[in-house]
Structures are given as C-alpha cells and as structure tokens.
C-alpha cells in the first residue's frame with residue numbers, strides 16, 4: 001500500500017449489551033450505518049461461555065458479514081476501520097484481542113510508539129490492559145489515561161460479557177450511549193441509535209467511563225478531570241460525521257448550514273449559481289445560497305452513492321473514485337459564473353477534477369468558497385494527514401492555490417469564523433492553526449516520521 005499518499009479517515013465503533021441473547025445483526029446494522037467513518041475493514045467480537053470470539057475481514061461491512069449471518073449474543077462490540085497507524089492488514093483490523101479481552105477504538109494514541117514496538121496503537125491498548133485485568137477500574141484505566149496522549153473513543157469487551165466505554169479527557173471524537181428495545185448500545189454517532197429506533201441516553205463526557213453488562217449499566221463515572229475544556233475535532237462537524245448526527249449537543253447539519261451562511265457573509269462572490277460538491281458540502285451550500293440570495297443548483301451529481309474518495313488508501317484509487325463519482329448537468333453551467341462550495345480541501349484532488357469538468361462544460365467563471373479554514377498541519381488525533389507536503393494549503397496562499405487548481409478565485413473561512421459558525425469554542429483546530437491540544441510536547445519531525453513513514 002502506498003503510505004506516502006495516504007490520508008485516512010477515522011473509525012466507527014458500535015457495542016451492545018442485552019439481558020437476553022439477541023441477533024448479532026444489530027451490531028452489523030450499526031456498523032453499516034457507520035460505514036462513512038471507515039471502509040477498510042469491519043469486525044465484531046462477542047462473548048459467549050466466558051470466552052470472546054472475533055470475526056473480521058477486509059472491506060465494507062456487507063463484504064464481511066452476509067445477510068444470512070446469524071448468531072445470538074448478549075454482549076458484543078463492532079468496528080469499521082480506517083487505519084491511522086500500521087497497515088490495513090487483517091491482523092491489524094479491529095476489534096483486536098484474544099479470548100479474554102477485545103478492544104475497538106476510534107482515535108489515535110499519539111505517543112503509542114514510546115511504549116514499545118507495536119504495529120498499531122490498538123495493539124498497545126490491548127497489551128496495556130491484557131496484563132492488568134484484575135485492577136481495571138481501580139488502576140489500569142486511570143494509569144492508561146495518565147500515560148496515553150491523543151484521542152480515543154474506546155470500547156473494551158471482557159470474556160465475562162462486561163463492556164466498557166471510555167472517551168478520552170479532551171473528548172476528541174464522539175461516543176454516545178443509547179437504548180434500543182431494552183438493549184444498551186454504544187455508538188460513535190447518535191444518529192445511528194435513532195435510526196435503529198432507539199433513544200439516546202447521553203453523549204459520553206470527556207474522561208467518562210461507563211461499564212455495562214447483560215443490559216445493565218453497572219458503573220458510570222467521570223474518572224479523569226483536569227479542568228481543561230473539550231478539544232472536540234472540528235472536522236467531525238465539517239466533514240466526517242453524518243449531517244443528522246449531534247455531537248455533544250450541537251447539530252452537525254445546523255453547524256454546516258451556518259458555515260455556509262458565514263462564508264456568504266464574510267467571503268462573498270459574484271456568481272449566477274451556487275453549486276455544492278456532493279455530498280458533505282450540501283448543507284454549507286444551502287446556507288451560502290440562503291444568505292447570498294444566489295440560487296442553488298445541483299449541477300454536480302454524485303453517481304456512486306457509497307464511496308468517499310478522500311479515505312481511499314492510495315492516490316490511484318482516489319483518482320479512480322473521482323473519475324466515476326461525479327456527473328454534470330452541462331445545461332446549468334454553460335456560460336455561467338459558478339460559485340462552487342466544498343466543505344474542505346485536503347490534497348485538492350476533488351477540486352482539480354471538478355474545476356476541469358466545469359470548464360469543459362462551458363462554465364464562464366469558477367469561484368471556490370470553502371466551509372473550513374486552510375488545512376496546513378498534520379493530525380495525530382484520529383485522522384491521518386501524515387505529511388505536510390501532501391496538503392495543498394501547506395506553504396501556499398489562496399492565490400497560489402487558485403492557480404494550482406485552475407479556478408478564478410478561492411476563499412476559505414478563518415478559524416474564528418469556523419468556531420463562530422459551529423457555535424462551540426472548545427474545538428480542536430490543530431490542522432488549521434497548528435495549536436495541538438495534546439498533553440505532552442513532541443518533536444513534530446519525529447511524529448511525521450512515525451505516522452507518515
């Protein structure tokens with residue numbers, strides 16, 4: 001696999017705990033609805049007769065688990081992965097564990113490489129807890145929180161059926177607790193719980209540990225508090241999460257629409273139509289159109305529904321997806337001044353492709369407006385932007401980027417405007433600002449080497 005070109009997404013976790021055996025299809029369904037968070041591998045661990053079994057495979061949830069796969073279990077965890085450490089091999093897929101303990105997590109342990117030779121940060125988590133099972137709550141988890149830096153929305157399954165859910169003290173990525181027909185569930189995103197006919201009990205707080213077993217909550221406490229605010233990933237609002245999700249009480253859809261409104265106010269453009277780059281930027285374009293009064297037209301049509309280009313593992317694959325991903329309604333763009341809206345630009349693959357499609361279809365002018373700030377720095381907290389050189393905004397001005405992309409103008413939001421739009425100030429902005437809300441200090445050259453080799 002081409003590591004140099006890799007920019008990867010984050011993962012999705014889903015866990016269940018029931019007082020009577022239920023079909024494992026509930027976990028599969030949960031993972032399917034979280035597929036947008038990881039398309040590299042899918043897996044499930046469940047406990048039965050005091051023993052954990054794990055089934056996992058490479059590919060999409062439907063490639064790994066067929067419709068007729070049945071099994072009745074009380075407690076289990078599932079995972080869809082995009083690797084931020086190691087490879088995308090089956091050995092490194094999650095859940096990762098043995099017959100006694102299994103772990104599934106979303107995030108990146110930024111300092112895992114300091115604790116030994118581990119292929120992935122997940123392997124570090126597994127080995128950390130494997131030898132400390134007797135004192136899990138009293139010392140192992142507090143010790144882990146003290147030692148580990150970075151992001152983790154973590155599920156741990158034990159052979160006796162106990163299921164633990166833990167969110168890191170900065171709350172980088174979401175983790176939600178809910179109930180679906182008497183079954184307690186953990187899910188990366190709350191929209192999935194609602195879609196499956198359940199109720200959200202709570203957004204798990206930073207540093208909060210919840211323990212459930214056989215459908216009952218047996219422990220729920222904030223076990224680590226240092227008085228520092230959340231540093232939730234702003235990218236969850238901009239791109240990763242589903243628009244119908246709510247993170248810590250803030251709606252993703254409304255945040256995206258506001259990003260578009262503020263974009264129109266602070267970075268207006270003269271144009272005939274506003275065109276979103278499907279899918280994630282749609283609510284941003286709606287906000288832009290509403291605030292500017294310029295009509296929205298879906299001149300770009302997404303032709304394959306299930307694939308996100310940015311999270312494909314190699315540059316070739318991303319280009320392949322992009323070649324097939326968009327169709328264009330030429331009649332809408334011919335001779336027109338287009339205001340083209342996307343949520344973010346990472347490498348510029350998408351924008352390059354679309355700009356050339358619009359030109360070929362006869363667009364007169366292309367003005368790009370982006371619903372987030374320029375991505376200039378790597379991420380070591382759950383998404384892999386391993387090398388600065390890959391990022392189109394690294395060491396380039398807006399004018400240079402517009403030339404590089406072949407568009408007439410480009411403007412991004414500032415960090416302040418983005419925070420104002422989302423309505424939260426307590427967000428991580430490291431990939432935009434270079435301010436890393438990590439516990440320890442690092443030599444960033446070393447991190448680039450470890451994560452971006």
Ligand SMILES: O=P(O)(O)OC[C@H]1O[C@H](OP(=O)(O)OP(=O)(O)O)[C@H](O)[C@@H]1O
Pocket residue numbers: 239277278279280281307308309310311342343344345346347348349350351
């Ligand atoms: O600059 P790039 O490296 O091309 O990455 C940025 C693009 O990737 C994402 O879309 P993606 O196709 O992953 O998913 P989406 O359909 O949900 O927008 C994002 O929404 C941008 O369109």
Ligand SMILES: NC(=O)CC[C@H](N)C(=O)O
Pocket residue numbers: 009010011012081082083084085086094105106107108109120121122382383
């Ligand atoms: N995207 C993620 O959350 C990845 C989880 C973990 N760091 C892995 O590499 O598997």
Ligand code: SF4
Pocket residue numbers: 172232233234235236378379380381382383428429430431432
């Ligand atoms: S650096 Fe960017 S992508 Fe990474 S956690 Fe922070 S906001 Fe999210």
Ligand SMILES: [Mg+2]
Pocket residue numbers: 277278279280281350
């Ligand atoms: Mg997109």
